[in-house]
Amino acid sequence: MSLRQVSSDGSGRLLPVKIAVVAVALVGLTYFLFLKSADDNAQLDTPDSATPYVCWDDGHVFRLTPAEWERWSKEGRVKAEGSTEAGGGLNRNARLLVQCPKCGKFTCVRGLECPNGKTVPFVTRDNQAGKCSE
Numbered sequence: 648m649s650l651r652q653v654s655s656d657g658s659g660r661l662l663p664v665k666i667a668v669v670a671v672a673l674v675g676l677t678y679f680l681f682l683k684s685a686d687d688n689a690q691l692d693t694p695d696s697a698t699p700y701v702c703w704d705d706g707h708v709f710r711l712t713p714a715e716w717e718r719w720s721k722e723g724r725v726k727a728e729g730s731t732e733a734g735g736g737l738n739r740n741a742r743l744l745v746q747c748p749k750c751g752k753f754t755c756v757r758g759l760e761c762p763n764g765k766t767v768p769f770v771t772r773d774n775q776a777g778k779c780s781e
């Protein structure tokens with residue numbers, strides 16, 4: 648019944664308003680889709696988008712999706728170590744360290760998944776490239 652009412656009393660005066668609403672919605676959708684494709688990683692929250700992280704101290708391995716990473720970063724559980732450039736940008740010597748869920752220290756870096764099933768730090772504490780042990 649309500650559908651019939653809407654269509655029967657839908658006057659011509661409301662039409663421009665409806666078109667405007669639809670147009671705004673379309674612009675919003677396009678903007679959203681554009682942003683999503685332009686910055687896909689920032690939005691992903693699926694298990695296969697998760698990246699492994701390893702703690703230097705206790706070897707604890709955990710996974711964070713890009714969305715979780717962003718959340719952690721907002722909660723202050725990710726911090727930059729090293730120098731930052733003017734304007735707050737990170738220079739190439741800076742490292743982003745994630746707080747370890749196990750020991751609570753900022754000692755976690757991205758992990759490198761090895762063929763043997765182990766995960767080692769992508770970069771070691773003294774800035775060497777992480778290597779899978781044979």
Ligand SMILES: [Zn+2]
Pocket residue numbers: 702703704705706707747748749750751752754
């Ligand atoms: Zn730890």
